[in-house]
Amino acid sequence: MESAPDIDTREVVACDEAFFTALLAADPDLLGTILADDFLIVDVLSGQVARREELLGAIRSGQLRFTEVTRYTEERSVRLRAPAAVVTGRTRMVLYYRGNEVTAHSRYTHVHTRENGRWRLMSAQGTPIRAPGMSAGRAPLFCDTALAGRIERAEVQLIAQSSEAARRRAAAK
DSSP states (O other), X not given: OOOHHHHHHHHHHHHHHHHHHHHHHTOHHHHHHHEEEEEEEEOTTTOOEEEHHHHHHHHHHTSEEXXXXXXXXXXXXXXXXXXXXXXXXXXXXXXXXXXXXXXXEEEEEEEEEEETTEEEEEEEEEEEOOOOSOOTTOOOXXXXXXXXXHHHHHHHHHHHHHHHHHHHHHHHO
Protein backbone atom coordinates (compact mmCIF):
# COMPACT_ATOMS: atom_id res chain seq x y z
CA MET A 1 0.00 0.00 0.00
CA GLU A 2 1.32 3.45 -0.94
CA SER A 3 1.85 6.01 1.80
CA ALA A 4 0.30 9.48 1.58
CA PRO A 5 3.70 11.11 0.86
CA ASP A 6 4.31 8.61 -1.98
CA ILE A 7 0.90 9.36 -3.48
CA ASP A 8 1.49 13.12 -3.16
CA THR A 9 4.92 12.80 -4.76
CA ARG A 10 3.47 10.82 -7.66
CA GLU A 11 0.68 13.39 -8.11
CA VAL A 12 3.11 16.34 -7.99
CA VAL A 13 5.33 14.69 -10.62
CA ALA A 14 2.24 14.07 -12.76
CA CYS A 15 1.28 17.76 -12.46
CA ASP A 16 4.83 18.79 -13.37
CA GLU A 17 4.82 16.48 -16.41
CA ALA A 18 1.40 17.80 -17.43
CA PHE A 19 2.86 21.33 -17.41
CA PHE A 20 5.59 20.33 -19.88
CA THR A 21 3.08 18.36 -21.98
CA ALA A 22 0.76 21.38 -22.18
CA LEU A 23 3.68 23.61 -23.24
CA LEU A 24 4.63 21.18 -26.02
CA ALA A 25 1.03 20.86 -27.14
CA ALA A 26 0.61 24.66 -27.08
CA ASP A 27 -2.62 23.97 -25.19
CA PRO A 28 -3.61 27.06 -23.18
CA ASP A 29 -6.79 25.39 -21.91
CA LEU A 30 -4.90 22.44 -20.38
CA LEU A 31 -2.24 24.82 -19.13
CA GLY A 32 -4.94 26.93 -17.50
CA THR A 33 -6.12 23.94 -15.44
CA ILE A 34 -2.56 23.27 -14.22
CA LEU A 35 -1.56 26.82 -13.29
CA ALA A 36 -2.73 28.33 -10.02
CA ASP A 37 -4.69 31.56 -10.34
CA ASP A 38 -1.77 33.54 -8.89
CA PHE A 39 0.88 31.71 -10.96
CA LEU A 40 4.15 33.55 -11.69
CA ILE A 41 7.03 32.50 -13.92
CA VAL A 42 10.58 33.84 -13.96
CA ASP A 43 11.55 33.50 -17.61
CA VAL A 44 14.66 31.44 -18.35
CA LEU A 45 15.53 33.67 -21.33
CA SER A 46 15.32 37.11 -19.75
CA GLY A 47 14.73 36.75 -16.03
CA GLN A 48 11.52 38.75 -16.43
CA VAL A 49 8.50 37.90 -14.31
CA ALA A 50 5.29 36.99 -16.12
CA ARG A 51 1.86 36.29 -14.67
CA ARG A 52 -0.45 33.44 -15.53
CA GLU A 53 -2.43 35.38 -18.16
CA GLU A 54 0.74 36.63 -19.86
CA LEU A 55 2.06 33.08 -20.30
CA LEU A 56 -1.32 31.79 -21.46
CA GLY A 57 -1.64 34.71 -23.89
CA ALA A 58 1.83 34.11 -25.36
CA ILE A 59 0.98 30.42 -25.88
CA ARG A 60 -2.49 31.20 -27.26
CA SER A 61 -1.16 33.77 -29.76
CA GLY A 62 1.68 31.56 -30.97
CA GLN A 63 4.22 34.16 -29.82
CA LEU A 64 5.72 31.40 -27.63
CA ARG A 65 5.91 27.85 -28.96
CA PHE A 66 7.86 24.90 -27.57
CA THR A 67 9.04 22.27 -30.05
CA GLU A 68 11.12 20.17 -27.67
CA VAL A 69 11.39 19.78 -23.91
CA THR A 70 13.85 17.18 -22.69
CA ARG A 71 13.51 16.41 -19.00
CA TYR A 72 16.37 14.75 -17.14
CA THR A 73 14.19 12.79 -14.73
CA GLU A 74 17.19 11.29 -12.94
CA GLU A 75 18.00 14.82 -11.74
CA ARG A 76 14.48 15.66 -10.60
CA SER A 77 13.73 15.94 -6.90
CA VAL A 78 10.44 16.49 -5.10
CA ARG A 79 10.19 17.91 -1.59
CA LEU A 80 6.83 17.94 0.15
CA ARG A 81 5.82 20.48 2.78
CA ALA A 82 2.05 20.33 3.14
CA PRO A 83 0.26 21.97 1.42
CA ALA A 84 3.16 22.72 -0.94
CA ALA A 85 5.75 20.82 -2.97
CA VAL A 86 8.96 21.98 -4.59
CA VAL A 87 10.23 20.25 -7.72
CA THR A 88 13.72 20.91 -9.02
CA GLY A 89 15.17 19.48 -12.18
CA ARG A 90 17.01 20.08 -15.42
CA THR A 91 15.70 20.59 -18.95
CA ARG A 92 16.79 21.28 -22.47
CA MET A 93 14.12 23.22 -24.34
CA VAL A 94 13.85 24.26 -27.96
CA LEU A 95 11.35 27.03 -28.39
CA TYR A 96 10.31 29.82 -30.68
CA TYR A 97 9.79 33.21 -29.12
CA ARG A 98 8.57 35.97 -31.43
CA GLY A 99 9.76 33.95 -34.42
CA ASN A 100 13.27 33.31 -33.11
CA GLU A 101 14.41 29.78 -32.33
CA VAL A 102 16.11 29.45 -28.96
CA THR A 103 17.65 26.44 -27.24
CA ALA A 104 17.77 26.79 -23.47
CA HIS A 105 19.55 24.47 -21.07
CA SER A 106 18.28 25.15 -17.58
CA ARG A 107 17.73 24.08 -14.04
CA TYR A 108 14.24 24.78 -12.85
CA THR A 109 12.34 25.18 -9.63
CA HIS A 110 8.58 24.63 -9.65
CA VAL A 111 6.44 25.30 -6.60
CA HIS A 112 3.16 23.41 -6.46
CA THR A 113 0.31 23.90 -4.04
CA ARG A 114 -2.64 21.69 -3.21
CA GLU A 115 -5.91 23.46 -4.01
CA ASN A 116 -9.30 21.79 -3.65
CA GLY A 117 -7.73 18.34 -3.44
CA ARG A 118 -5.38 18.61 -6.42
CA TRP A 119 -1.93 19.93 -7.15
CA ARG A 120 -1.47 23.12 -9.19
CA LEU A 121 1.68 24.90 -10.30
CA MET A 122 1.96 28.29 -8.60
CA SER A 123 5.51 29.34 -9.45
CA ALA A 124 8.17 28.40 -11.99
CA GLN A 125 11.69 29.65 -12.39
CA GLY A 126 14.29 28.62 -14.94
CA THR A 127 17.98 29.31 -14.46
CA PRO A 128 20.13 29.02 -17.59
CA ILE A 129 23.08 26.67 -17.41
CA ARG A 130 25.90 26.03 -19.81
CA ALA A 131 27.30 22.70 -20.82
CA PRO A 132 30.11 21.53 -18.56
CA GLY A 133 33.49 23.01 -19.53
CA MET A 134 35.37 19.73 -19.24
CA SER A 135 35.36 16.87 -21.69
CA ALA A 136 37.43 13.72 -21.87
CA GLY A 137 39.28 14.66 -18.70
CA ARG A 138 40.63 17.92 -20.12
CA ALA A 139 40.65 21.20 -18.25
CA PRO A 140 37.96 23.73 -19.16
CA LEU A 141 38.74 26.14 -21.99
CA PHE A 142 39.89 29.57 -20.87
CA CYS A 143 38.98 31.30 -24.12
CA ASP A 144 36.47 31.22 -26.92
CA THR A 145 37.13 30.64 -30.64
CA ALA A 146 37.37 34.38 -31.38
CA LEU A 147 40.27 34.76 -28.93
CA ALA A 148 41.88 31.58 -30.25
CA GLY A 149 41.70 33.05 -33.77
CA ARG A 150 43.39 36.30 -32.66
CA ILE A 151 46.15 34.33 -30.92
CA GLU A 152 46.72 32.20 -34.04
CA ARG A 153 46.84 35.29 -36.31
CA ALA A 154 49.40 36.91 -33.97
CA GLU A 155 51.50 33.72 -34.06
CA VAL A 156 51.32 33.62 -37.88
CA GLN A 157 52.39 37.27 -38.04
CA LEU A 158 55.30 36.61 -35.64
CA ILE A 159 56.45 33.60 -37.69
CA ALA A 160 56.19 35.57 -40.95
CA GLN A 161 58.16 38.53 -39.51
CA SER A 162 60.79 36.20 -38.03
CA SER A 163 61.16 34.38 -41.35
CA GLU A 164 61.51 37.72 -43.21
CA ALA A 165 64.13 38.93 -40.71
CA ALA A 166 66.05 35.66 -41.08
CA ARG A 167 65.88 35.93 -44.90
CA ARG A 168 67.20 39.54 -44.79
CA ARG A 169 70.01 38.57 -42.43
CA ALA A 170 71.01 35.66 -44.70
CA ALA A 171 70.93 37.93 -47.79
CA ALA A 172 73.12 40.55 -46.05
CA LYS A 173 75.95 38.07 -45.46
